[in-house]
Amino acid sequence: MLNRVRSAVAHLVSSGGAPPPSPKSPDLPKATSALPAAPPEAPRSPPARAERDSAAPAKTAEARASFSRPTFLQLSPGGLRRADDHAGRAVQSPPDTGRRLPWSTGYAEVINAGKSRHNEDQACCEVVYVEGRKSVSGAPREPSRGQGLCFYYWGLFDGHAGGGAAEMASRLLHRHIREQLKDLVEILQDPSPPPLCLPSTPGAPGSSDPSHLVGPQSCWSSQKEVAHESLVVGAIENAFQLMDEQMARERHGHQVEGGCCALVVVYLLGKVYVANAGDSRAIIVRNGEIIPMSREFTPETERQRLQLLGFLKPELLGGEFTHLEFPRRIQPKELGQRMLYRDQNMTGWAYKKIELEDLRFPLVCGEGKKARVMATIGVTRGLGDHNLRVCSSTLPIKPFLSCFPEVRVYDLTQYEHCPDDVLVLGTDGLWDVTSDCEVHSSGPSSGPGGPGHPSGPWLASPQQQAGFRG
């Protein structure tokens, strides 16, 4: 299996393809000029076009509950069956004959056989047009497409405990991002610093004037400057939260079962924003160097955040769990002995006398792939999971599972890139069997395209369930 996935990676990285329509080169002098002025056709995602002005779901509950794969795969009913075949495990990629995805994006997926009835992962690739909500200055203006913004979007959603959350996220998260950006269309295109305060009603004066400052305390003697980039980061962060809230609201009516890790990339105005909530991973390969664009959120990497939450809100542990970590389960007969432990403040370990409440199950336990929160879930960030409870208990997992992503920004205009450079997104299925370096060395010179064959400026490679090349 590993060899087949690697071979698919190598194939994708090396197959090159037509040069990206726009931007043509990764080191754009002015990325904005390369973006289409009119809203582009969102490739192969009619629902995204049909509901441009709303982040509300369009599909019926019935349709959402059925099995589907990303539309850009253009699967026939027979292809859909093959994609869902646990025995065959066919690697799925977009057809060569089809219209190419933007930036020559590549994608490959294969079912993670036997883990669930259907492949619960989803993916999305869109060019999204953002029309400004209204003029920031308050003056009503004629809606004009030329004043809007475009962003490129790639999303990878690693589902678990059902496919509903991943599918909903793949259809709607980019629209939540678009909604959040609507207020920023003019601000982001204005080179002056963003106003700190906006009027509530059109025509009212803004208050970005420093003379509006009050400063009774010395710490308020100056105002913070907020960069444009920080507004995009904030928009993406809030979009994740709103997506999660929508899942919570609609989980009964629309059968949004399960949850999903979400790894998305937004390219806007010359910068690449990589937002990760879960244990998927993004890397950029630049001139042979690997630049990590995400980190994984697991019970191990987030131990102290989880323990702090359990310590400050013990009611979330329901008397069933302890926020302390132990290196193994304590036996009742060990009461009174001294066991190694660590709490929310510690990175080291120390001995403590075992007391009755230490016999509760630890909030965080296990190592590596077996690490779990409340003995239930192995990731600590993601969307959905609003119905998820501790096994044989009514305790909800959700407060420990956070929907907030970490967003990293990569300024494309600051670096020189060569044709082999690539952005790779993969779920843990890929990274469990392939290191960053292996993905990198699966590049053009080692693939069927032969040495020197350009793979295009950006390539988001396949992972075991879903992925991109570009």
Place this chain on the structure above:
Amino acid sequence: MLNRVRSAVAHLVSSGGAPPPSPKSPDLPKATSALPAAPPEAPRSPPARAERDSAAPAKTAEARASFSRPTFLQLSPGGLRRADDHAGRAVQSPPDTGRRLPWSTGYAEVINAGKSRHNEDQACCEVVYVEGRKSVSGAPREPSRGQGLCFYYWGLFDGHAGGGAAEMASRLLHRHIREQLKDLVEILQDPSPPPLCLPSTPGAPGSSDPSHLVGPQSCWSSQKEVAHESLVVGAIENAFQLMDEQMARERHGHQVEGGCCALVVVYLLGKVYVANAGDSRAIIVRNGEIIPMSREFTPETERQRLQLLGFLKPELLGGEFTHLEFPRRIQPKELGQRMLYRDQNMTGWAYKKIELEDLRFPLVCGEGKKARVMATIGVTRGLGDHNLRVCSSTLPIKPFLSCFPEVRVYDLTQYEHCPDDVLVLGTDGLWDVTSDCEVHSSGPSSGPGGPGHPSGPWLASPQQQAGFRG
């Protein structure tokens, strides 16, 4: 002033001195063998020797309240007056004629004129002997010095709002560390992995045997291995907490006024442990390269931790503060407008409609040196401050101010070092006026010692109030 501090740094780094007594070379093949088998004389700190078996304070409340400087400075009454002279601002260093500090440690301090009545900072340099509490195996054994452990210790305590906390920490923190290490004396010298569980009573069997494992859940199918190094980290972390608790207990009886940042270094069994709680900084200069050994804890670097605490425990904000951050103070007349904000989950910024509760003072505000928690304090980690309240309020600051350090470990046996290599500890007073690189370039070849003059393997250089060379 800046030039005088820099000159003192250069002088210290370049003055070399006798080669360190032990260890002779920084890249020790076996550091333990270089340590004295018998408890060494703690240089110039009689109290530390007199109370070897207790972490309890020895000085009377009266003595503690008086102004003092580190004992290794060997200041006469006249020297003490000069050290406290805000007009003269004499740079204080240990006398050349005195017995050298271990590892040729260097130190320089100068009063930060006008900031407080006396210099509120303290420093400590000790060689500490740890006698095992009892045999881990439970068998009673003859107390034997040869079975103990030695650690080298350097501490820098940047006091504020009074000198009591810094002085108490400088006298007692290393003894709390010693107390925590007492249980580990045998375990740390045993090359086998530390036992996960110890008997409560001598003679009872330990339960480090993996067959003792219970594993009803798959995440418990294995036990964690805990490294020896993690036990030392845990011991230091708990020592900081116990020091802070002692300050809380004794603050009335012993006039432990104020608080202090604490930056301490423990050298034990070949490894250097740097523990930092506050905005002091430690760097290692190795072959011209700068290795950061700490990070600063300020309202800006800890914003999200503080906001999370305020969000989860709103009672700590007393209805006076909001956990949201705004880039400037909001005016009442701006109610209903939209202001940039960020919460505990965000690194970016977004606009929100200003509501009545947003007019409360933000928990975190200001930038750089003016950043404050609750408009009161500019650091977020440290010891003491149990009496500190928000200005004109009864709200305590303490839950937001954490006593826990971040501990970084540097394995001396893993690196080659040259004679110019040095460990530099400084409070923010040094780093506000001197960059890491400037401290580095103030090294031997630029000082009066001339090129090539060895400064000894370790040098912890001066800062504006206190520091070390070694």
